[in-house]
Amino acid sequence: MYFKKIGIIGLGMIANTRHIPELKDVENCKITAICDIDENKLKIVGNDLGIPDELRFTDYHDLIASPEVDAVEICTPNHLHIPIATAAIKMGKPVNVEKPLSINLQCCEPLKNALKENYVLNMMSFTYRFMPAIRYAKWIIDNGHIGDILNVDVEYFKDSGFIKGRRLEWRFQKEMAGTGVLGDLGVHLIDMAELLAGKITSVCGVTDIIVKERQKIDSEEMAKVDTDDYCSFICNIENGVRGNFVISRCAMGKPNSVKFDIYGTKGLICFNMNNPNVLDFYSEVSDIGGDRLQTITVPQEFHTTQEAEFIKMLNGERCDILPTIEDGLRSQKILDSILKSSEKNCWVNI
Ligand SMILES: NC(=O)c1ccc[n+]([C@@H]2O[C@H](COP(=O)([O-])OP(=O)(O)OC[C@H]3O[C@@H](n4cnc5c(N)ncnc54)[C@H](O)[C@@H]3O)[C@@H](O)[C@H]2O)c1
Known part of the structure; x- marks a missing residue:
């Protein structure tokens, strides 16, 4: 190197x-x-x-x-x-x-x-692509251990939008952030869904601004928030897969709660970001795990870090799930489409 x-x-x-x-x-x-x-x-x-x-x-x-x-x-x-x-x-x-x-x-x-x-x-x-559990989930899916994917069911709830005194930082201003919780947390989930389940082909969503104004960073004045802090959308994914997403940073009582479930014809994978070294897994056809939903530990070979992969990439050792600007452009298109769907109250094709 x-x-x-x-x-x-x-x-x-x-x-x-x-x-x-x-x-x-x-x-x-x-x-x-x-x-x-x-x-x-x-x-x-x-x-x-x-x-x-x-x-x-x-x-x-x-x-x-x-x-x-x-x-x-x-x-x-x-x-x-x-x-x-x-x-x-x-x-x-x-x-x-x-x-x-x-x-x-x-x-x-x-x-x-x-x-x-x-x-x-x-x-x-x-x-999230570098989290051991996600890399292992990809391996499990690609090796047929949950059969054909039927649907992905995703929730990301935080209460950080309700932190007392949180001011009008850049995240709450469209001209600097673009979207709110959708681009902040939701984009990770969109990228993960595409990595694990396939390309999203159409979306139908709603967004909402729950905390409508905040105090400016450098004065006592209040000003309008114009980025979303709630978003839910359903989507079609290639090969007949369905997706269901709910994302909020105004979920009172949930400081950081992520549910990412992938249902297949032969099994189920459940990921929780709070414990990125394990998966909950059930399969009818696999010798990993058992005959009921149970927690499995991710093998060491799936462990890496984002920055280790960055340096490897610079040395010409690109890992096969390395996210690129191409992936950034795709997910940006999906973010724009969800906002459009919410504004126009309709399905939007990607
Ligand atoms: N990958 C992840 O899991 C993850 C998590 C959190 C944030 N992010 C992303 O990281 C980025 C930064 O988020 P953050 O939470 O660290 O924000 P932040 O506000 O804490 O930090 C941003 C920094 O950029 C600096 N900055 C602003 N204008 C600049 C300029 N012209 N030149 C140089 N520096 C400038 C600010 O002074 C600040 O120090 C965002 O795009 C956010 O979406 C990613």
Whole structure:
């Protein structure tokens, strides 16, 4: 493996809880440069990682141009993913882009054009794909242990929308987030459903804004929330599979509850994100598990991390379920279609 120098743009929650800690655990790479518009975050993260002042940037163009950066991780709010990824690709630098890819499909055009003109290695941070249970579920399904898939039944409930005093951060503003809980949590589930059960072909959904106004970040003034914090949709998936999704961040009493059930003609797989190392599994035809729904532990060979796979990709060792910008574009199209379905009160074909 060649040694890789990584630049991180956006030093907020996800950079500090996933990208940076996971990269610290990967051999043959180093975080060499960081960028944020918040100088305080630059100082804290820069000091922690021992990054010299000249490689702490407030303008992402400077980080991308630095010869000390081989590849770029994009961990900013959603509306910045496309301009930053496009700039990096134009410089020939591989990217790992946080989800969702953008605020809508139309905004993705510059990125699509840049990739067409100058293809570079790319990845989307569809984090759930790297969870051991999801990788194992894919193996179980692909090896016929639950027969043909009939339906997927998905719930993601959080109560984080009700946190007292939570202000009008970028997530609650359409011009920066695109969608609300749909793009924040739902996009992971959409990507997982497509990975495990097949391509979604049509959707019919509703969205709702439950907390309608919040206090602005930097003043006492209240302002309108214009992104969803509830979404439910049904969908058709190829080969006659049906999907049923409910996603909310205003689910009082449920701090973080995920149910992802995949029903087949011969068995059932149930995944819970709170325990990503096990699955609940039942099969009539498999020698894994038993004759009733029971918890099985994911074998070690299915364990990996998102950032380990990013570094492997940079070294030409792409794992077969690595999410790319192509997957980001697909799920963006599905997000746009669910919003359209909700607005027009109709089914929308993908
Ligand atoms: N993969 C996952 O499971 C997962 C989980 C949470 C968030 N996310 C995604 O990660 C991204 C960031 O989310 P977050 O929760 O970390 O947000 P955050 O608000 O905590 O962090 C965003 C950071 O970007 C910085 N920033 C804003 N404008 C910038 C600019 N022009 N240049 C450089 N930095 C800039 C902000 O100062 C902030 O530090 C979002 O796209 C979100 O959807 C992914």
